[in-house]
Amino acid sequence: MSGYASFREFYPFYLNEHSDLRCRRMHFAGSTLVLLVIAVALLTRNAWWLWLAPVAGYGFAWIGHFVFEKNRPATFTHPLYSLMGDWVMYWQILRGKVSI
Template sequence: MSQETPQQFNTFAEFYPYYLSEHQNMTCRRLHFVGSTLILLLIAYVAMTEQWVLLWLLPVLGYGFAWVGHFFFEHNKPATFKYPLYSLLGDWVMYKDMLLGNIKR
């Protein structure tokens, strides 16, 4: 079995177009958007109530919605598996781009 060698990206600016190419399915993007919104709401709730134990839900919300989008709609492996830090940043840049209308959601 041969394993695909990950592409090398020197900057996030080089990575982001690749990241967007891995998120062409609208349902996948919408699931990312929902998960990211729930993360922000959870952080706000925890900050207001000081129920710190709820922070364990952050990866469940963030990755749960995104991975459903990838496995069932986009039919690819999340970029997180190969590029964890750039992918985390990509999630939030894509979220901002969707909020601003630069990417259809």
């Protein structure tokens, strides 16, 4: 995989790596759980909950990749762009621009 000069250049690759709807659904579920974990941590004023955020987010996403996409998560080679891609895709799913 080659380097990317910008996130705009990376994002089409990112979407291609998430072509299986089941993988996208796993990402969406994991990202939703991350938001819920953060909400619980804020509402309870207990930062202990925050350790669950990466477990939920990456756990669901990586299952989607290894089980459904049969590819290696972009997190391993492009961690920042991949994290950005997760949230861009999440918001695009919510707005109906990416299907699940």
